[in-house]
Amino acid sequence: MQGEVRSIRDAWSSLPSPGEVGIGLERFTGQRMERILAIVGAIGSTALGIQALLGAVTRLIRLDGPHLAIMLLVFLPLLWMIIACVTGRWVKQACGTFAVAYALSLMLWPAVVDRSIQEPAAQPWIFFLVNICVVAAMLAFPVRLQFAWALGVPLVYGYVRLAQGDFAQGFWITTGFDVSFTIILGMVIVSLAWMFRQVATGVDDARDMAVETYAGAAAASASEEERVAMAALMHDSVLAALIAAERASSDRERTLAVAMAREALTRLANTEASIAQEGSDEPVNRAQIVAELRRTLSEQGADAVVEERGVSAEIPGKAARAMVLAARQAIGNALIHAGGRGLHVVAESADADRLTLTVQDTGPGFDPDAIGEDRLGIRASIIARMAAVAGSSRITSDDRGTVVELSWEPS
Template sequence: MRGAGWADPSRSVRATITQASLDRAFTILMAIAAIGFGAVNVSGLLKQLPYLDPVWAPASAIVMALSLVAVGVSAIAQRWSQVAQTVCALLFLVALLTFPLTVDRALPVDQVPWPWWLCNVGTIAASLSFATWRAAVYNALVPIIYFVLRLSPAGGAVGLQRAFLDGAYTAVLGIAALVLIVVLRRAAAAVDAAQATAVRRYSRAIREHATEVERVQVDAIVHDSVLTTLLSAARADTPDAETLAARMARNAIDHLAAAASDGPGEDQIVPFDVLRDRIVASVTSLGAPVQVRSVPAAGPGLPFSSADAIASAALQAAVNSVQHAGDDVSRWITIVADRKSVEVEVADDGTGFDAHAVPAERLGVRRSIIERMAAAGGEADLRTAPGSGTRIVLRWPALGAAGDGEAADGDPGLGRDGAADRDGAADRDEREARG
């Protein structure tokens, strides 16, 4: 039997912002900042070298430069980004702490220790790679260490006010970056969790819907192809009834064979003329006369499941009419189509019935017509009342899917929410039917 063939939504649904994409963006920005700040401040470091130890100062600067290069390269090999950022943050802290040991003579007042230019590179690297509380401690230590350094002769002995301002500037930028990174990461994690929850619920809903569609298809086939045939054969007491039962038995065998061999997958498109000919041939071969009032020459192609549903529902509507509408009854079928929709009306002027009085356990129109059409993306309108005949209108696609729910092709009596039948029959929204 043709299944729903649903795809796993977790493979196709993608959030705009995820924690992985955010971390990727942070890694790229960190790489740009590391390489950029390092390159821009090379000239300042070279000017400061005469005041520094000729061995340890260049060695310290080279090691720090290599860590910045590693951070830059990690934008390409992102699996190493956290390691590179962690090493960079730790090496910067070591360079800042050991800077006084690399100074031969006091720096001029107009110069700042070269680690100053990389303070925020270190604090942001720590914010990205450390746990939140460790990053907070790091962002508090760096301004304090730099404040003490600026007060010392090795840092220029600039005085309390200048040292405090430099330390406060470093602290504000570092803490602001830390807060921004933490907030964005938590927001992205919430998006990831919400997406995962939505995908799980959507997957469950799809499975439940597919199960319901399959159940409707099975119920419809059992009713159409088995129960109806058996009941017709049991009641066949005239040659015409026996002929009808034999034809229904052949149709049942063909239908069951086709359902058994049909597998899940994408629907093939059925040309309109194939669908039209199938409907006309099946309805007019029942033995009882059925007048074909209108058959268009052209119409839209339909997915196989939709074409099969509308053809099977039309046949079942005609079978119900033959079985229950009474003798000497006029029956007719009308097919209307345009470029995007198909509408099939199967009607008679027989006895009609009270749909509200039909027991719930009777499958009939409910499974074989109404729910079958709904499962295939269409809809079925039942118009009947005792003594007023029966009219069943099959429409694909459903009006809610084709537009805003208004009637198509100038027929206001066929709207989804229409209250009036074209002939003044009862409410179109009857959802129970005879078996």
């Protein structure tokens, strides 16, 4: 039994969290392309590296300190680069190290090579790794540095090779051919890698756009299904409330019918709310409501204030919650349709158990009767929400602005 419990616990702990699902998939093609380039680079580096190593060993006349240092400076970073490209770890660091180490080895080559050996037609072993250095730069550096390495490293090799032959005429022809060949091949390598990466980026961007489009369509479909389900629920709730009201013959039955109607209105009012919390019956001070409205204005970036008038008041939590949500909707409407012009919010209490919130602006105004029935911003989020807690709402609007007045008092 304990083994089964442990197995279930291990399986549960292995489930990915919602935030972990899909991480890294948005650049899938780009990552695959980088992996392919690294594998191809490892294969080419291994082949030419073995050829260079054999050339270095077979042509080595004496193994002194400088020669050994140059070989270690070249072949150790090359070995690390090959291992990193095969395993897919520390690729940029290993390739960058080899690219710099090889360039440094080229610069030190005239001080190490034996100039008494004049063989213009035979390239030294370090020549076989010129384009491998370009491949390393392609895997490690930005595009500009890649082209700089593809052009600069062959030119450095050419200068070093000519310096080895004391700039004799016999070295110019073979060195010119070697330099032009390595420059052309290096430019082709960098250009192809850039093109493949651009194609991979385009595929990833197209995938992201397709996923985003699908997500939007799925959200719209879910919203429409939710709207249909809510419409059916509201139809049943309202129908049940009307039947209960029609058949009510006692005070208790009438109270029950009123409660059913308020529940239906509350569900309708909270249809588009992000947090469908009605609040509790615990009293809420006016200062808390004002603080919430000020926080709303700050989050919306509105240049407006919340003015307090009258005495301090406390109202039930459900009523406070409904008034705050309705006032938020009114503030949002003022910011969207009036541009926030003349936005002013007033919290006024004539008695300790009554509260009135007024949201006014100096926008162009609108005709409340001309609003479509499918627009729930005013009907559901303001009027129905206040009615659900036995409150009242009054909206007046003309060309001088709009005033939304939300009131609650004990019945």
